[in-house]
Every structure is written in C-alpha cells, then in structure tokens.
Amino acid sequence: MTTTPTNTITPPRPTTIFSRTSFQGASKEMSFSSVPASPPTQALSEMDIGSTVTTPAVTRPSSPIEALPASPLPSGKHRVAIIGSGSWGSALAKIAAENVWKHRDDFHREVRMWVREKHVNGKKLTEIINRTHQNSRYLPDIALPKNLVAVPHLKDVVKDATLLVFVTPHQFLHTVLRELAAPGVITPGARAITAIKGVEVNGTDIQTFASLIESKLGTPTSALSGANIAIEVAQEQFCETTIGVPSESDAKLWYSVFHSTNFHVSCIPDVAGVSLSGALKNVVALAAGFVDGLRLGGNTKAAILRIGLQEMKGFCMEFFEGSKPETFSDESAGIADLITTCYGGRNRKCAEEFVKTGQSFDKIEQKLLNGQKLQGTATAEEVNNFLVARKRAHAYPLFEKVYQISFKGVSPQEIVRGL
Ligand SMILES: NC(=O)C1=CN([C@@H]2O[C@H](COP(=O)(O)OP(=O)(O)OC[C@H]3O[C@@H](n4cnc5c(N)ncnc54)[C@H](O)[C@@H]3O)[C@@H](O)[C@H]2O)C=CC1
Numbered sequence: 096m097t098t099t100p101t102n103t104i105t106p107p108r109p110t111t112i113f114s115r116t117s118f119q120g121a122s123k124e125m126s127f128s129s130v131p132a133s134p135p136t137q138a139l140s141e142m143d144i145g146s147t148v149t150t151p152a153v154t155r156p157s158s159p160i161e162a163l164p165a166s167p168l169p170s171g172k173h174r175v176a177i178i179g180s181g182s183w184g185s186a187l188a189k190i191a192a193e194n195v196w197k198h199r200d201d202f203h204r205e206v207r208m209w210v211r212e213k214h215v216n217g218k219k220l221t222e223i224i225n226r227t228h229q230n231s232r233y234l235p236d237i238a239l240p241k242n243l244v245a246v247p248h249l250k251d252v253v254k255d256a257t258l259l260v261f262v263t264p265h266q267f268l269h270t271v272l273r274e275l276a277a278p279g280v281i282t283p284g285a286r287a288i289t290a291i292k293g294v295e296v297n298g299t300d301i302q303t304f305a306s307l308i309e310s311k312l313g314t315p316t317s318a319l320s321g322a323n324i325a326i327e328v329a330q331e332q333f334c335e336t337t338i339g340v341p342s343e344s345d346a347k348l349w350y351s352v353f354h355s356t357n358f359h360v361s362c363i364p365d366v367a368g369v370s371l372s373g374a375l376k377n378v379v380a381l382a383a384g385f386v387d388g389l390r391l392g393g394n395t396k397a398a399i400l401r402i403g404l405q406e407m408k409g410f411c412m413e414f415f416e417g418s419k420p421e422t423f424s425d426e427s428a429g430i431a432d433l434i435t436t437c438y439g440g441r442n443r444k445c446a447e448e449f450v451k452t453g454q455s456f457d458k459i460e461q462k463l464l465n466g467q468k469l470q471g472t473a474t475a476e477e478v479n480n481f482l483v484a485r486k487r488a489h490a491y492p493l494f495e496k497v498y499q500i501s502f503k504g505v506s507p508q509e510i511v512r513g514l
C-alpha cells in the first residue's frame with residue numbers, strides 16, 4: 096500500500112525522551128536518556144536482548160516455553176499487527192499506523208487491525224473502516240490513517256507480523272490466544288505488547304496478561320498502560336503512557352511504534368507493575384463511581400483514591416516480586432490513570448448508575464456502553480477470589496467492599512465504612 100495517511104505526519108524529532116527510564120542491569124545501570132526517538136534499524140535488532148538487562152522477576156507459573164530463550168527477532172522491516180478494534184484498539188492502531196509511516200525505513204507501511212466482523216446498518220464493519228477510514232461502531236468521527244487496514248480473520252492479521260499489539264477486552268483474550276497458539280500462526284521471534292486491563296486468576300495463582308501471552312505464544316511481552324481515555328487520545332489531546340518492558344531492545348521497538356508528540360511514552364522495566372496498575376485502578380474506579388452515585392463530595396472521593404492507590408501498590412508488592420512502588424506513585428500507569436478513570440472512565444460511570452438505579456452491571460453495560468465492555472467488575476471478582484484463596488482479603492478492605500457491593504447485594508453505603 097502506498098497511499099499516505101490522512102493525518103499530517105511530521106518528521107521524526109532528534110530528541111531525548113526516555114526520561115526517568117532506566118534499567119538496573121546485572122553489571123551496570125543502563126539509561127535511555129540518549130536514545131534517539133527514531134532509532135536506526137541496527138538499534139532495533141535482536142543484538143541487545145538480554146546482554147546487560149535483568150528482566151524484573153514476576154510471579155508467574157512456570158511453563159516449558161518460558162524456560163526457552165526467545166527466538167531472535169526476524170531481520171528486515173518490522174510488521175505491526177493490532178489484535179482488537181474497540182475504542183482503545185482503534186485509538187492505538189491510529190497512533191501505530193501514523194508512526195510506522197513516519198519510520199517506514201524500519202517498518203512495513205501497512206498495519207493490519209483485527210476487526211471481529213459485524214454488520215452496521217447492513218454493511219460489514221471491515222468494509223466501512225477500509226472505505227471511510229473511520230471505525231463508526233467503536234470510535235466514531237475519528238479519521239484513521241489510510242495505511243491502517245481492517246481484516247476480519249485473525250490469522251490473516253498476524254501473518255508475517257513481528258510486533259503484535261493485544262488490545263481486546265480481557266474477556267476475549269483466551270479465545271484469541273487459542274487461535275494464535277496453533278503451530279505456524281505466529282512469526283518466530285515476534286514480540287508482543289498488551290494494552291488489556293485485567294488479571295488472570297486460577298485459585299491461589301495470579302498472572303498478568305503479559306505473562307499469560309508470553310506463556311502461550313513464547314513472545315517476550317511488554318505492557319502498555321496509562322491515563323489514556325481512548326477518545327481523548329484519538330482526538331490527539333496531549334497525554335502520557337507507560338510501557339513496562341522486559342528488555343532495552345523491546346523498549347526501543349515499542350517506543351518507535353507508540354511515542355508521538357501528543358502521546359508521550361515512558362518505558363520502565365516493570366511489566367507487572369504496569370499491568371497491575373491498569374487492572375486494579377478499574378476496581379478503585381468502581382468505588383469512585385459508588386461515591387458519586389451516593390452524592391458524596393470531593394473529600395470522600397479523594398480518600399477513596401488514596402486508599403485505592405495504597406491497595407493497588409500493596410497488592411502488587413505483595414504478590415509480584417520485583418515490581419516497583421514508583422510505578423504507582425510516579426508513572427502515568429499509576430496515579431495518573433487512577434485519576435482520569437475515577438473522573439472520566441466507563442467503570443466510574445457504570446458504578447454511579449448502579450447506585451442510582453439498582454440495576455445489575457450487565458444491564459447497565461448494555462444500556463450505557465453501546466457495545467463497549469466494562470472491565471472493572473470482572474477484575475474485582477478475580478481479585479477477590481484470589482485474595483480469599485490466599486486468605487488475604489481482610490488486608491484489602493476497599494477491594495473487598497467493591498466486590499461485595501457489586502456481586503453480593505451489600506449496600507453501596509458500606510463503601511466508606513471500616514476502611
Ligand atoms: N477504551 C479506553 O478508554 C481504554 C481501554 N483500555 C483497555 O483496552 C482493552 C480493550 O478495550 P476497548 O478497545 O475499549 O474495547 P471496547 O470496550 O470498545 O469493546 C469493543 C470491542 O470488543 C470486541 N468484542 C465484542 N464481543 C467480542 C467477542 N465475543 N469476541 C471478541 N471480541 C469481541 C468488539 O469487536 C470490539 O473490538 C480493555 O481491557 C480496556 O480496559 C485501556 C485504556 C483505555
């Protein structure tokens with residue numbers, strides 16, 4: 096494809112952007128402060144992987160795949176595939192397609208996006224997106240670049256792709272992974288990143304989605320999360336995001352794919368912290384919505400945010416070895432995402448409606464979200480199941496109350512009692 100994207104593309108800036116970003120290597124600290132925004136192809140090669148970087152230790156079940164070293168990243172141009180096309184999937188796809196066009200010496204120009212086929216006003220959604228360059232169903236009125244191509248079959252989306260971006264609602268990740276884990280589907284050496292917010296719980300075990308993807312596909316997997324309400328990002332309002340990476344070379348790759356003038360990327364070596372902050376802030380956002388529904392004021396909501404942040408950080412420190420408290424206090428993925436979601440997110444909005452109407456979350460999701468998916472309620476349930484299994488629910492009273500109010504008929508008024 097040789098057509099230009101609809102949005103104006105500015106040339107790469109010779110800049111130093113990896114502020115606050117460093118890796119504690121086994122023998123020395125590696126700072127990214129001098130890495131150019133558009134690194135040359137050589138810098139994107141596999142050569143750096145594992146040389147001096149210590150991958151942060153993360154709690155995860157052992158798997159035969161994880162025991163093997165990652166295959167080398169294929170040489171030549173990288174090909175980006177976006178797996179998911181909801182509001183966040185489409186907004187991230189827009190940024191990635193604009194950036195690969197900018198860096199087309201290093202990347203294939205076409206970015207394929209998996210669109211689960213649907214009919215909108217009698218027409219296929221993939222055809223609408225490819226003809227109008229808008230996702231009228233999930234991100235209306237936003238011009239998408241012309242080098243972003245909607246594709247209905249997952250296997251066609253990932254064919255020859257070396258960089259896989261996972262951004263489905265978390266409910267559907269297992270189905271996607273089952274299809275991708277079949278032999279010959281994924282390009283050997285491919286890297287992955289997840290922007291999905293949630294956790295995977297099995298009894299007393301908990302796993303991030305980055306770890307789940309890595310264990311199923313054998314792809315070194317990063318995590319992207321931040322104060323990123325999709326529509327505001329798509330409208331190119333300035334914001335920041337955090338990418339937790341397993342190595343410096345992965346940081347360079349994902350930085351090239353996502354950093355832009357209005358979407359500032361900070362890479363840190365804390366995949367678990369970034370994943371967990373994104374998942375757990377959705378539980379706190381439900382509490383914030385309960386407070387709004389009860390018409391309590393700013394002081395109460397601020398208290399909920401503070402206590403929620405403490406529980407988010409405490410949970411990650413307790414169960415994910417090697418994750419860092421600064422991810423919660425200093426990064427967009429922590430405090431900033433908590434704030435934006437507790438004021439402008441879907442979880443907050445639906446929880447407020449839950450208090451006002453007494454309807455179930457399923458009904459509210461259908462009524463208010465127009466096909467988009469609520470993530471916080473399932474996460475509240477998963478986290479509660481895990482904490483109960485570990486006999487630690489009492490140590491996280493806010494998480495416990497959100498679960499009980501959402502699923503056990505406990506009065507929303509209880510949200511502020513006994514914290
Ligand atoms: N929307 C936002 O502002 C942000 C969302 N996220 C996270 O990104 C992830 C994806 O969220 P969104 O893109 O907003 O999705 P969304 O909430 O807009 O959901 C719609 C998407 O779900 C897909 N879908 C519906 N039923 C399906 C099924 N049975 N199988 C497979 N796919 C199905 C649709 O095809 C569509 O792509 C979530 O984990 C969310 O928490 C993260 C940051 C911002």
Ligand SMILES: O=C(CO)COP(=O)(O)O
Binds near residue numbers: 292324443
């Ligand atoms: O994760 C989000 C912003 O970063 C969006 O949160 P909601 O799913 O509550 O809208």
